[in-house]
Amino acid sequence: MPSPFRVGILPVAGFPLMSYACTVEPLRAANLLSQRTLYDIVHFGQAVQTPSSGAATVERVLATGAHAELDLLLVVAGGDPFSFDDTAVFSWLSRMARAGVQIGGVSGGPVLLVKAGLMADRRMTVHWEHVPLLTEHFQDIIIERRLFVIDRDRVTCGGGTAPLDLMHALISSHHGGAFARLVSDWFLHTDIRSETAPQRGSVSERVGVHSPRVHEAVLLMENHIADPLSLTQVAYVAGVTPRHLNRLFTDMLGVPAMTYYRGLRLAVGRRLLHNASMNVGEIAEATGFANAGHFSNAYKAAFGIRPQTDRRQSP
Numbered sequence: 001m002p003s004p005f006r007v008g009i010l011p012v013a014g015f016p017l018m019s020y021a022c023t024v025e026p027l028r029a030a031n032l033l034s035q036r037t038l039y040d041i042v043h044f045g046q047a048v049q050t051p052s053s054g055a056a057t058v059e060r061v062l063a064t065g066a067h068a069e070l071d072l073l074l075v076v077a078g079g080d081p082f083s084f085d086d087t088a089v090f091s092w093l094s095r096m097a098r099a100g101v102q103i104g105g106v107s108g109g110p111v112l113l114v115k116a117g118l119m120a121d122r123r124m125t126v127h128w129e130h131v132p133l134l135t136e137h138f139q140d141i142i143i144e145r146r147l148f149v150i151d152r153d154r155v156t157c158g159g160g161t162a163p164l165d166l167m168h169a170l171i172s173s174h175h176g177g178a179f180a181r182l183v184s185d186w187f188l189h190t191d192i193r194s195e196t197a198p199q200r201g202s203v204s205e206r207v208g209v210h211s212p213r214v215h216e217a218v219l220l221m222e223n224h225i226a227d228p229l230s231l232t233q234v235a236y237v238a239g240v241t242p243r244h245l246n247r248l249f250t251d252m253l254g255v256p257a258m259t260y261y262r263g264l265r266l267a268v269g270r271r272l273l274h275n276a277s278m279n280v281g282e283i284a285e286a287t288g289f290a291n292a293g294h295f296s297n298a299y300k301a302a303f304g305i306r307p308q309t310d311r312r313q314s315p
Contacts, residue, residue, distance in 0.1 A: 004040040005174060008073040008101075010064060010089075011045065012112070016078035017052040019107040019159040023076060026167035029186045030175070038175065042068055046089070053078055065092045072155065074104045081108030082115075082133060083277040090116035097153065106166075107159025114138050124156040125149045132268050133276070136226040136286050147197045165193045209252040213238045217245060221261045225268050228288040231258050266302045269295060273307050274314045280307050 007027060011020055027039040045060030052058065062068055065088060073096055077084065093116045097103045105113045110126040111134060113119050123142045126134060135143060148157040148166040157166045164187065172180035184192055203215040216238040220229065234257060235245040242257075249257040269287040272278055278286070284295035299307045 004037045005072070006040045006042065006068075006070045008042045008044055008068060008070045008096075009058075010073065010075045011043070011050045011052070011058050012075065012077040012081070012084060012109070013046075013050055014079035015050065015052050015058075015076045016107050016159055017054045017056055018161065019078065019157075019163055020052065020058070020076050022161050022163035023074060023106055023157075023167065025187070026164060026171065026183050029183050030171055030179075033182055033186065034175075034179070042070065044068075046086070064089055070096065070101045072102045072104060074106055074155070075109035075112050076106045077108040077112055078127075078159070079108065080276040081111035081130065082137075084112055084115070093118060100153075102153050102155060104155030104157070106157045106163055110156040113154070113156070114141055119154065119156075122154045123149050123151040124154065125158050126156060127159040129271060129275075132225040133272065133278075133286050146195055147193055148195045150195070161189075162193075164189050165195070165197070168192050169195065207253065211248055211252060213240050213245065214248055214252055217249075217257060218260075218264075221264055224288075225265050226286050226288050228261065228265065234261070262298065263302065265289070266299060269299065269307070270303065270310070273311050283307070 009024060024041060027041055030038050043058055043061045044064050044066070045058065046064050047060070049057040049059050073093070075093070093103060093113070097118055103113060103118055105111070107127045108130055110119070110124055111130055114134065119141055123144055125144050125146045125148060128145065131143065131145070134141065146158070147162040148155070148169070150169070155166070157163050164184070168180050168184050171183055184190065203218050204210050207214065207218055217234050220234055220237050231242045231245070235242040238245055240248070246256045249255060249260055253260055255263070265287040269283050272283045272286060276283070280296060281292040284292050287295065289295035289298065296307055303310065
């Protein structure tokens with residue numbers, strides 16, 4: 001009988017509970033349904049207990065940095081992964097990678113892999129919320145807006161329910177598609193998505209219009225938050241004149257194209273303000289504003305409150 005596939009899980013304080021459950025539970029179910037230990041799960045932690053984004057905590061089996069024979073090590077992180085800066089953890093991840101362990105990240109976990117220097121020359125994904133800031137600070141990464149990406153010895157996953165699909169792919173590769181389907185059915189997860197599936201709903205669903213020109217423009221805007229494009233550049237890619245693009249946005253979305261674009265950038269800024277430890281100047285830079293004052297004035301005009309006040313009042 002083959003040895004169990006050993007999976008290490010490193011939850012980082014504030015880790016998203018849904019992403020964690022969707023990562024670990026399919027492996028537990030695989031053991032239950034096969035009536036043998038197909039997957040041996042080892043929890044690591046910087047502390048004895050690691051708190052999640054909710055009320056639950058995870059108790060470690062081994063301290064971070066401990067030696068363990070693993071096949072795969074997954075970092076599950078959320079909240080503000082950019083503020084995580086533990087060199088001891090980064091060094092440990094690097095050592096495990098050099099030892100031949102496949103290294104992965106879930107939700108905000110891929111950010112930690114990038115900061116540890118483990119994603120050079122490898123394709124990756126991350127939860128869509130972290131993309132603007134990640135691409136702003138690490139311009140050489142090869143990021144793809146997919147549910148999950150497996151590139152040789154690296155595994156990255158966007159989080160949420162995407163780990164269910166990642167684990168389906170993993171179990172399929174180890175024990176065949178029929179058994180993997182049985183595991184997915186156990187969770188009523190009958191609509192298995194491929195790794196190339198998008199992380200978000202279609203543009204038409206998000207913005208509520210069905211114009212291909214508007215869709216093209218909105219996608220371009222979403223991909224250029226930190227380095228905003230001009231109206232002329234957006235219109236050129238959308239295949240219309242700037243005047244026509246403005247008319248489309250005004251007629252269908254109620255505001256000119258650049259006003260809509262600024263709203264997207266401010267929405268990203270607000271998420272960073274509430275969920276990241278960055279100062280206002282850093283958020284301004286990450287969302288394409290000239291300086292903190294420019295961002296603060298635009299924020300006040302959009303939301304009726306200064307960003308510093310909004311941060312203090314947020315729960």
